Amino acid sequence: MSQKINFKMNTLKLVLLGVLGFLVLAVVVGFAVLQNVKTSAVPDYNESLKLEGLSEPVSIFRDEHAIPHIYAENEADLYRAVGFAMAQDRLWQMDLLRRVTQGRLSEILGKDQLETDLMMRALRIQQKSEKILASSSPEIVAALEAYSDGINQYIRKYPLPPEFKILQYEPEMWEPVHCINLIGYMSWDLSMGWGTEYYLHQLRAEVSDEKIAELIPDLKNHKTAIYPEFGNIEIEAAETLLSATENLTELGAEIFNGSNNWAVAGKKSNTGKPLLANDMHLGLFAPGIWYQMHQVVEGKMNVTGLVVPGQPFVICGHNDSIAWGMTNVMVDDLDFYAEKLNEDSTKYWFDGAWHDLNIKKETIKTKEGEEFEEELKFTHRGPMVNRFKKEKETPLSIRWLGNEMSNEIRTVFLLNRANNWSDFRSAVSTFKSVSQNVVYADVKGNIGLQCSAGVPIRAGSGIQIYPGDSSKYDWQGLVPFEELPYEFNPERGYVSSANNKTAPDDYPYYISHWFATPSRIDRIREMLEEKEKLGIDDVKAMHSDWKSKTAEQMTNVFVESLQKQPDFNETEQAAFSKLKSWDYNLTRESQAASIFEILYRKSMENLVKDELSPELFQGMLGQKMLLENLMINLLAEGQSQWTDNVMTDEKETFDDIIVQSFRETVTDLTTQLGTDVEQWKWGSIHTITLKHPLGVVSVLDKALKLNRGPFEVPGSFHTVCPYSYSYKNLYETMHGASHRHIFSTANWDDSQTVIPTGTSGIPASDFYLDQTAKYLDNDYHPDLFSKQNVGNNARFEMQLKPE
Structure with a gap:
């Protein structure tokens, strides 16, 4: 019997050892496979390679952050x-953005992306890109062809990033038209009317026109204009003066949101030459939207700055002679039209006759192997958009600036080569669909700011949904470039913009209602005026400024109302004391910042919540601009129809709204952080996580380390240093400065820069998010420019040689 037991025990041990061995082998193999997936595409930046089509060797130096400095003998x-x-660094991100513009996400992500794909196809981005490519100069076409060939050689010969293996597909060859598509997508992401104007249309079912009018910005209450004295001032800086002294969100595919830029003249600069600053506020995700790059054709072109992955030219940066940076103009560049259709919805009524809708069949392939046949319909203005807005009653079409002819790719090509103000203005004259205020500085001492925008000439306010049955409300072209506002060497010694009101109220053309409130621009100009002369460290302090003009104004209003209340409990009294003694700086450590942010939001929400259905209230939370302007208009007028709570028999005042909101604020913070007000630090609830598009899958996130964070952050959407969040997703930062640049025209090597992420889009790379810590600490790294400086600081050197 004992022999049998021993035999069984030994057999069991052997089986267990065999199973264990198999599991160990599986783990080892699995680990090896995982490591291969993670690291196989991480490049060796010191490797010398052969590249077909080169006529001369090309050197690629990379600094401590692996930023490429590329030196070539010719442009091709x-x-x-x-x-x-x-x-090498961003291939999957490039392919993702390309698929967004083509409406082909379903092929790799599944049929849940079908509506997104159809919407992007309705915008006809590639059709416009093909027209631009056909009309582009031979030099631009040759550059795009060479760039595409470089991408394709990598695709054919080298390991693909892990996302391709995870999603089990391979990228198609890159074509020049795909580069231009990315410019078209920026135009769509900038569009101001798509969400807000349709929401106002929905709101009319529940709210009177008088109350809706209080939500719309009254630009007379926006006192600060970008071009306050627009009168075409031109004074060339003389050399003698110089010596004296800028569901797609979840995919990381959302681009522009807000931005700051400014330039100070030599007379206000410690260097005696201009300083230029730019930080464009975009979606914050990993990998980031910008790719830092330095491009040199020795003796012909030397340009450095930011490139969008998928197109080759520097969007914002500097060359030997000039520097430039951008902010969104916030143009009202999209209009809705209520169309009259015939019974079978194949024709629309226009100017007294029926016209055929342009009906286009679309086939959308999905990752699951299914194919969906869909129809898109177009009037002469643009696509019918009912299914995308879930509008069932009124047939709606849109006219969108992105479908108007423009040539942004020409603009950036020429900006890279511009030598002076005249070259600069000629270049930006075709920057229409991506409307920007472009700041300028040059080595001769000049500064300027140019509104480069496609501003539609139309009847009406631009806000309402227009009747589509006649040509009365059709666009009559765009405002000529020569009539757009600009400033050149203003006497004050600086220029600045922050998405605020573009021009004074007497400007003859309607640009928009949808400007940012004046909070950021007022604070920027306050800091610009604080010192007679500014240096690079002063500009750094401006980039990292968390003092809010909105908080300064609103806190005084709140305190005045709250000090009338005698019955605060102990926690409420402690919170009120923090608010009263606050300096309006939204630091990570500030308790008053937490109190203010919640009180400000709740005061706006409690103004409107009682009068809206749950669905429209949720929609309002996505329209922060309307809520902010309701508050601005209320304070300017001293009263509002929104203050009375229609759910009670009382007649509430704004004081009542503030007290109610304050008590709710204290309750929220107590629930979340406890009764000790000292623990109510803003950074405890206000955070950022840099998320990869595939990081929503927990297993992938953990295995590949796709997401990073959360990190505590200061500021808010109304501070110069913005860490912005949606009222639908409290208080998780989604937008902020996508880069910070400080350009010194006195010595380009003194320039400074940082991005929130890093050069590489490959999560296993040391350079995936290697700039994040600097960014969060408001630190910078040198923006290397001279060849000697680049060479002395090179960490890697790659030679690309002709095959």
């Missing part, structure tokens, strides 16, 4: 190398 070699280097 340069852009071929640019494409190759960018594919």
